[in-house]
Amino acid sequence: MAARTGKEYLERLSASRPTVHIQGETLTGGVQDHPAFRNVVRTYAELYDLQHADEHKEVLTYTSPTSGERVNTSFLTPKAPEDLVKRRKAFKIWADHSNGMLGRTGDYMNSSLMALASAADWFAESRPEFGENIRRYYEKVREEDLLCTHTLIPPQVNRSVSGTEQGGGKLSARIVDEDDNGVVIRGARMLATIAPFADEMLVFPSTVLRGTPEDKPYSYAFAIPNDTKGLRYIAREPLDYDRPRHDHPLGSRFEESDCVVVFDDVHVPYERCFVLGDPELCNGFYSRTSSQVHMTHQVVTRTSAKTEYILGLVSLLTEAIGLEQFQHVQEDIAEIIATLETLRAFLRAAEADAEINEFGVLTPAFAPLNAARNLYPKLYQRFPQILRKLGASGLMATPTELDVTGPAAADIEAYLQSATLTGPERVKLFRLVWDTCISAFSSRQALYEYYFFGDPVRMAGAYVKSYDREPYKARVQAFLDRD
Numbered sequence: 001m002a003a004r005t006g007k008e009y010l011e012r013l014s015a016s017r018p019t020v021h022i023q024g025e026t027l028t029g030g031v032q033d034h035p036a037f038r039n040v041v042r043t044y045a046e047l048y049d050l051q052h053a054d055e056h057k058e059v060l061t062y063t064s065p066t067s068g069e070r071v072n073t074s075f076l077t078p079k080a081p082e083d084l085v086k087r088r089k090a091f092k093i094w095a096d097h098s099n100g101m102l103g104r105t106g107d108y109m110n111s112s113l114m115a116l117a118s119a120a121d122w123f124a125e126s127r128p129e130f131g132e133n134i135r136r137y138y139e140k141v142r143e144e145d146l147l148c149t150h151t152l153i154p155p156q157v158n159r160s161v162s163g164t165e166q167g168g169g170k171l172s173a174r175i176v177d178e179d180d181n182g183v184v185i186r187g188a189r190m191l192a193t194i195a196p197f198a199d200e201m202l203v204f205p206s207t208v209l210r211g212t213p214e215d216k217p218y219s220y221a222f223a224i225p226n227d228t229k230g231l232r233y234i235a236r237e238p239l240d241y242d243r244p245r246h247d248h249p250l251g252s253r254f255e256e257s258d259c260v261v262v263f264d265d266v267h268v269p270y271e272r273c274f275v276l277g278d279p280e281l282c283n284g285f286y287s288r289t290s291s292q293v294h295m296t297h298q299v300v301t302r303t304s305a306k307t308e309y310i311l312g313l314v315s316l317l318t319e320a321i322g323l324e325q326f327q328h329v330q331e332d333i334a335e336i337i338a339t340l341e342t343l344r345a346f347l348r349a350a351e352a353d354a355e356i357n358e359f360g361v362l363t364p365a366f367a368p369l370n371a372a373r374n375l376y377p378k379l380y381q382r383f384p385q386i387l388r389k390l391g392a393s394g395l396m397a398t399p400t401e402l403d404v405t406g407p408a409a410a411d412i413e414a415y416l417q418s419a420t421l422t423g424p425e426r427v428k429l430f431r432l433v434w435d436t437c438i439s440a441f442s443s444r445q446a447l448y449e450y451y452f453f454g455d456p457v458r459m460a461g462a463y464v465k466s467y468d469r470e471p472y473k474a475r476v477q478a479f480l481d482r483d
């Protein structure tokens with residue numbers, strides 16, 4: 001099968017039976033029609049349709065080396081510089097479709113799987129069949145164009161002890177049994193975005209494991225269909241209130257949903273396992289395979305699309321109400337431009353300094369991408385702040401569509417006009433600003449960007465530890481020692 005259409009994505013989803021607890025209801029199917037999910041599912045279907053649009057199909061797809069069918073470009077194993085460029089352009093098309101608001105479009109995990117499968121020999125060091133498993137799984141996801149999400153971190157019970165010690169070792173998902181066909185998993189993982197409407201759940205390592213015998217049951221990587229028996233999702237309250245697009249322009253399209261993941265003795269067949277009982281392999285999972293680099297390449301492309309959107313939005317806002325000439329407003333706009341250009345420079349540097357890794361994959365330089373992923377969680381927080389500051393009371397003068405077209409229409413036309421816009425045009429723009437900086441949807445976006453790659457505080461610790469500062473210390477020391 002080739003790159004899917006939106007219709008094919010929806011058909012598969014309607015045949016799927018994931019167990020989802022949401023607002024007191026238990027769903028065992030029908031996700032695509034549920035008010036909490038149907039709008040975002042439609043948006044995901046649009047992404048699949050873009051793969052077949054005349055203006056995008058050349059960039060969004062390439063010819064599969066096994067089936068000869070067109071498959072999504074995020075599966076392309078880069079060997080030459082133009083492959084990296086093609087990958088980035090494909091990421092950008094999908095990211096632009098949601099103004100960078102969707103964090104779990106398929107290309108994110110596809111990029112990870114591409115890199116993991118290329119490093120199959122590394123997995124095979126643990127057990128030969130694991131190398132074959134990851135290669136086969138990547139090909140399956142590529143050829144069937146499956147939508148994958150992932151769940152990484154242990155439940156947030158007591159962060160003063162390790163993930164494996166939560167609840168006395170009885171809470172985090174762990175291997176509790178093993179038979180001739182596979183392993184049995186019991187416990188929970190904290191979160192998985194888009195879980196109810198993904199096809200597959202990747203249960204991958206995250207926190208560093210100590211390599212002690214007690215850590216072995218927590219040392220695994222596997223993938224299961226999202227309606228596997230015993231797998232349950234507990235969804236948070238939806239932020240899509242099924243309101244008109246005029247009123248909630250982002251929440252009514254891009255509300256991805258986040259779920260706690262419960263494994264109630266889930267049986268995972270061996271052929272779906274890539275690591276078992278090997279903490280060392282878990283600890284090297286992302287770095288040794290270059291998977292973190294390719295994932296970050298996708299993410300920085302997405303965040304640059306999101307920053308372009310913010311720049312466009314702030315510019316329309318400041319033009320609309322005549323703020324452009326004020327210096328502090330220009331200072332805020334300059335901050336957004338500088339962030340955008342920084343992200344673009346990181347992407348360009350990462351691609352320009354790419355090198356072939358030990359598995360023959362052209363891999364972007366990690367240093368610029370790592371800098372981007374350490375900076376953006378904090379840089380993004382400024383954007384809603386700037387929008388709130390510049391929008392001010394205008395963000396509360398935001399009647400709904402029913403008012404714009406109802407009895408208040410004449411007042412709205414007269415009193416809500418702006419320097420450049422009619423009343424209805426201004427309300428439409430300001431509702432978009434509101435959904436980017438004030439609504440519950442926008443709050444969740446800010447939280448998402450902050451924790452996208454993990455806790456920025458602990459990431460900073462790892463960043464400092466991994467960065468070679470010796471040459472700079474030596475240079476300063478030499479200066480101190482200079483006569």
Ligand SMILES: Cc1cc2nc3c(=O)[nH]c(=O)nc-3n(C[C@H](O)[C@H](O)[C@H](O)COP(=O)(O)OP(=O)(O)OC[C@H]3O[C@@H](n4cnc5c(N)ncnc54)[C@H](O)[C@@H]3O)c2cc1C
Pocket residue numbers: 149150151152153156159190191192193194258444447448451452453454455457458
């Ligand atoms: C909107 C959203 C969507 C998400 N989607 C996914 C997903 O799809 N898949 C997935 O796997 N994960 C997902 N996550 C989880 C994300 O990976 C985590 O939020 C992130 O790794 C931080 O972990 P935590 O939330 O458990 O925070 P905690 O680890 O509980 O940290 C809470 C606070 O305590 C501090 N703290 C805790 N422990 C330490 C320590 N040892 N040293 C110093 N400070 C500490 C932190 O700095 C932080 O301020 C999502 C998170 C959000 C918010």
